[in-house]
Amino acid sequence: MKPLTFALLRLLTDEQYHSGEMLAQRLGVSRASVNNALQGMENYGLTLHSVPGRGYCLIHPPQWLDIALISLHLGAQLDPFRIEIFDSLPSSNTLLLQRAQLGAPCGTVLAVEWQSNGRGRFDRAWHSGLGNALTFSLLWRFDLGVSALSGLSLAVGVALIRALHSLGMTAARLKWPNDVVGRNNEKLAGILIEAQGDMLGPSAIVIGIGLNLSLPAQILPRINQPVSSLADLFPCPPPIPVPERNCLFACILRELRSILSGFGEGGFPVLREEWEHHHAFHDQKVRLLLPDGSTRTGITRGVNDEGALILETSDGIQTLHSGEIGLRA
Incomplete structure (x- = not known):
């Protein structure tokens, strides 16, 4: 998506009709450039009406991320966050890993309105529209080494659950090892942890999070797994809007700050019971997809202090670390 497109979309956030000529004058470009820049908006999950004689109208415009609003919501808990917002990036994790190598400080946050190459576990693509x-x-x-950070992805999941539940989305639950799911165990959010550093420390951890606020119909055909969004967690009718995007972002950062600050001292064991309480598949029969293509079935019996899944099988109790393992009901 071109920078001109983002500039035009921001001029259309009032859900009113604006002529192509006026938009061109505002941005100092040609009328043809405006038309070209606004083509294919449905590919980004947006609904743009174009009416001859009236101009363009953006229906349900994005709630744009705003550093000033996020900072206001964080208040005294803004430190140590250093937030930067991009209109578009291939992958925020990839860029932040590069910056980490160059000495970027702890608390650096890169947020993206639209990612062209977002990714999750197993290098799966993360698909979303613009602003949803x-x-x-x-x-x-x-200060710890990478080897001492077992269970970190589960700890981040606890932070997400705390944030969502505090805003009224109590139907959100956790799925081992690093997903948040909705009422029907459909994926609501994913967590990707990537590490740099020595086994004995220090270490730099980049935590990537993708959270669905809503799911435009245009995006769904690209996703090859059951998915959900925050909009699905609210009762309807009456419709209750998803929390404002900047407020939600600040709430998540606040909980991440609390969890990560404590993780360096107590690790995952202090969060283990809380994580198990929110696990969608606790004490349920599941099927695990193993890296060699085989499967294993059993009943989940919680996790250990390293975040490994405890599975009761016909052969006895087994402990499985996340690695490349998938979990299904």
Whole structure:
């Protein structure tokens, strides 16, 4: 998506009709450039009406991320966050990993309105439209080595659950090892942890999070797994709007700050019971998809202090670390 497109979309956030001529004059471009820049908006999950004689109208415009609003919501808890917002990036995790190598400070946050190459576990693509998801990466530095950070992805899941539940979305639950799911166990959010550093420390961890706020019909055909959004968690009727995007972002950052600050001291064991309480598949029969293509079935019996899944099988109790393992009901 071109910078001109973002500039035009921001001029159309009032849901009123604006002529192509007026938009061209405002931005100092040609009328043809305006038309070209606004083509294919449906590919980004947007609905743009174009009416001859009236101009363009953007229906349900995005809630744009705003550093000033996020900072206002964070208040005294703004430190240590250093937030940067991009209109478009291939991947916020990739860029932040590069910046981490160059010495970016702990608390650096890169948020993106639209990612062209967002990714999750197994290098799966993360698909979302423009403004209907939160996609961001956070850099956190630990004095500990990478080997001492077992269970970190589960701890981040607890932070997300705390934030969502505090805003009334109590139907959100966790799925081992690093997903948040909705009422029907459909994926609501994903967590991607990537690490730099030595086994004995220090280490730099980039935490990538993608959270669906809503799911435009145009985006769904690209997604190859059951998915959900925050909009699905609210009762309807009457319709209750999803929390304002900047407020939601600040709430998540606040909980991440609390969890990560404590993780360096107590690790995952102090969060283990809380994580198990919110696990969607606790004490349920599941099927695990193993890296070699085989499957294993059993009943989940919680997780251990390293965040590994405890599975009761016909052969006894087994402990499985996340790695490349998938979990299904």
